[in-house]
Amino acid sequence: MTGMNSTVVPMDTTMIRTQGLTRHFVVKKETVEAVRGLDLAVQRGELVALLGPNGAGKSTTVRMLTTLIPPTAGSAHVAGFDVVRNQGEVRRRIGYIGQGNGAGHQQVGRDELTSQGRAYGMGRKAARARADELISALDLAGVADRKVATLSGGQRRRLDIAMGLIHAPALLFLDEPSTGLDPQNRANLQDQIVKLRAEYGTTIVLTTHYLDEADSMAERVIVVDHGRVIADDTPARLKAEHAGDRISLACGSDDDARRASARIGAFDGVDAEHGRDRVHVRAVNGPELLPELLRRLDADGIRVIRAELARPTLDDVFLNLTGRSLREGGAEPAEPEPPATSTAATTRQNQEITA
Amino acid sequence: MSTALTTPTTGSRNAVAAPALTQSTSMLSDVFTVFSRELRPVLRDPFSVVFSMIQPLVFLGLFGPLLSGFPGTGTGSALQWFVPGIIVMSCLFSGSFTGSNLLFELQTGSHERMLVTPLRRSALLIGRALKEIVPMIMQAVIIVAVCVPFGFELHVAGVLVALVILAVLAIGIGSLSYTLALASKNQDWLFWTVQQTLLFPALLLAGILLPVDDGPGWLRALAQANPLSYVVDATRVLFSGEIASVTVVQGLAAAAAVAAVGLFTGIRAMRRSS
Numbered sequence: 001m002t003g004m005n006s007t008v009v010p011m012d013t014t015m016i017r018t019q020g021l022t023r024h025f026v027v028k029k030e031t032v033e034a035v036r037g038l039d040l041a042v043q044r045g046e047l048v049a050l051l052g053p054n055g056a057g058k059s060t061t062v063r064m065l066t067t068l069i070p071p072t073a074g075s076a077h078v079a080g081f082d083v084v085r086n087q088g089e090v091r092r093r094i095g096y097i098g099q100g101n102g103a104g105h106q107q108v109g110r111d112e113l114t115s116q117g118r119a120y121g122m123g124r125k126a127a128r129a130r131a132d133e134l135i136s137a138l139d140l141a142g143v144a145d146r147k148v149a150t151l152s153g154g155q156r157r158r159l160d161i162a163m164g165l166i167h168a169p170a171l172l173f174l175d176e177p178s179t180g181l182d183p184q185n186r187a188n189l190q191d192q193i194v195k196l197r198a199e200y201g202t203t204i205v206l207t208t209h210y211l212d213e214a215d216s217m218a219e220r221v222i223v224v225d226h227g228r229v230i231a232d233d234t235p236a237r238l239k240a241e242h243a244g245d246r247i248s249l250a251c252g253s254d255d256d257a258r259r260a261s262a263r264i265g266a267f268d269g270v271d272a273e274h275g276r277d278r279v280h281v282r283a284v285n286g287p288e289l290l291p292e293l294l295r296r297l298d299a300d301g302i303r304v305i306r307a308e309l310a311r312p313t314l315d316d317v318f319l320n321l322t323g324r325s326l327r328e329g330g331a332e333p334a335e336p337e338p339p340a341t342s343t344a345a346t347t348r349q350n351q352e353i354t355a
Numbered sequence: 356m357s358t359a360l361t362t363p364t365t366g367s368r369n370a371v372a373a374p375a376l377t378q379s380t381s382m383l384s385d386v387f388t389v390f391s392r393e394l395r396p397v398l399r400d401p402f403s404v405v406f407s408m409i410q411p412l413v414f415l416g417l418f419g420p421l422l423s424g425f426p427g428t429g430t431g432s433a434l435q436w437f438v439p440g441i442i443v444m445s446c447l448f449s450g451s452f453t454g455s456n457l458l459f460e461l462q463t464g465s466h467e468r469m470l471v472t473p474l475r476r477s478a479l480l481i482g483r484a485l486k487e488i489v490p491m492i493m494q495a496v497i498i499v500a501v502c503v504p505f506g507f508e509l510h511v512a513g514v515l516v517a518l519v520i521l522a523v524l525a526i527g528i529g530s531l532s533y534t535l536a537l538a539s540k541n542q543d544w545l546f547w548t549v550q551q552t553l554l555f556p557a558l559l560l561a562g563i564l565l566p567v568d569d570g571p572g573w574l575r576a577l578a579q580a581n582p583l584s585y586v587v588d589a590t591r592v593l594f595s596g597e598i599a600s601v602t603v604v605q606g607l608a609a610a611a612a613v614a615a616v617g618l619f620t621g622i623r624a625m626r627r628s629s
Contacts, residue, residue, distance in 0.1 A: 013371060092373040093374065105463060105465075112392075116472065117376075119473065120378070120472060168375070168376050169374055
């Protein structure tokens with residue numbers, strides 16, 4: 001590759017820093033506060049997911065950070081430069097993969113990649129060579145010389161990614177990268193992103209409303225609601241702190257359930273309640289707690305017919321923070337009980353928000 | 356995977372260095388990048404240029420013959436009077452339609468992608484506008500080539516000067532169409548409504564189909580306010596072989612005025628684009 005520079009940057013470089021970042025829109029004479037006073041710092045090498053329902057302000061935030069729209073108030077520095085005063089410097093340093101298709105539908109993929117390289121000041125030869133590299137890295141060899149309009153959704157998305165990477169940016173923004181993709185293409189895309197992060201230390205900021213995507217990929221999840229950050233931590237800590245595991249027991253009789261509930265409630269840091277022959281338990285250490293509970297109840301002669309353990313999802317986190325479920329588009333109050341199917345844990349974790 | 360997707364970068368504590376692959380660009384190279392990107396689909400599929408001139412060709416074949424001996428169409432053949440106007444018409448048609456390409460890219464996301472690159476906003480407009488010259492010339496050549504066998508007198512020097520004026524006009528009309536597209540983001544009915552509403556009055560008031568000289572005073576006044584009238588007059592004079600004429604200078608001035616207004620509003624709209 002031409003012009004490769006191997007000098008390593010100190011790991012404490014702050015890639016993104018915002019202070020009171022705010023954006024209002026005026027819609028039909030009413031002011032909508034899309035983003036309200038966002039304070040954010042992202043360090044080099046982080047993989048951050050902005051998670052929230054539609055209209056939470058995720059995309060507006062990314063659009064400000066990528067110089068597409070100016071903030072109404074507050075400031076943002078991206079790659080060390082102000083997004084309003086030094087737009088050119090910011091643009092040279094970031095890659096952006098938006099919600100739509102970056103490649104023109106009347107264009108040929110390879111040509112779009114080359115002209116994208118030219119836009120970043122690469123020479124004709126260098127741009128062509130880089131396009132070739134990305135075409136093979138993103139498995140586009142068979143379709144790169146076809147008109148973009150004839151490509152499938154997954155192929156177009158891979159082409160978008162290739163375009164966003166043409167200049168090998170150290171900071172990459174992806175706005176809802178997997179929306180509209182089928183599960184297989186989503187998985188491929190997630191692999192690509194994780195690989196990029198692992199191999200080259202690219203700082204990645206993505207927005208998503210897929211819970212499992214934020215959960216499985218990001219090391220840091222920033223939960224956004226109504227233009228504000230309501231939580232910001234690793235998925236594991238968010239779940240431990242704001243949700244916890246849920247254990248659901250079906251007992252031999254209503255009386256067994258009542259006794260079990262009382263017995264379990266005496267455990268440290270464990271909540272239990274019962275209804276008819278069921279007991280619902282909340283705890284942080286479900287997998288360790290469940291066998292222990294069953295042994296104790298058995299010793300007390302309480303008959304348990306069925307036991308389910310549901311690990312918390314980021315939806316539970318959102319629900320506990322806002323009283324609304326992400327899955328229901330944040331509009332309806334959430335159900336008080338976990339689903340009663342035995343595959344509850346897996347289905348809940350794979351849920352997507354359909355808002 | 357052995358292929359480098361990204362390269363490490365240099366940088367101070369506060370400012371992250373630009374990726375090694377990135378170089379700063381000149382305005383000229385930005386314009387050229389945009390221009391050549393826009394031109395590619397045209398060159399790959401030249402038939403699209405012919406397709407967009409079907410209406411001018413229909414007028415040429417089915418309306419032109421009706422003009423034979425019509426008062427005000429000059430002393431030569433009707434074809435000699437009509438062809439220059441048809442060339443301006445095809446320039447007007449394809450130029451005013453061209454914004455729809457940008458409108459589509461505004462909706463699909465490729466315009467947004469380009470806005471995040473270091474390409475200058477002005478280059479995004481100018482490069483697109485300059486591209487309009489190419490289909491305009493292709494169309495003019497086709498129309499002239501079609502008409503010569505039917506007795507159209509070709510004055511090469513005059514035609515070449517006319518193409519310069521029409522190139523300036525194409526930049527102007529294209530820029531205005533792009534301005535309209537940028538203003539119509541998320542409401543494409545606006546683009547088509549305004550474009551269709553303006554297209555035919557502009558056409559009729561330029562004296563392209565019929566001479567306006569014998570029309571009522573108010574219509575002649577409107578035609579005089581229409582910059583296209585001067586371009587049409589200049590093109591007619593040039594196509595008859597006369598170059599040193601005040602009419603030619605007026606035509607160039609009118610085309611330049613359209614281009615100036617188009618580029619000014621277009622660049623302003625592009626800067627506000629998001």
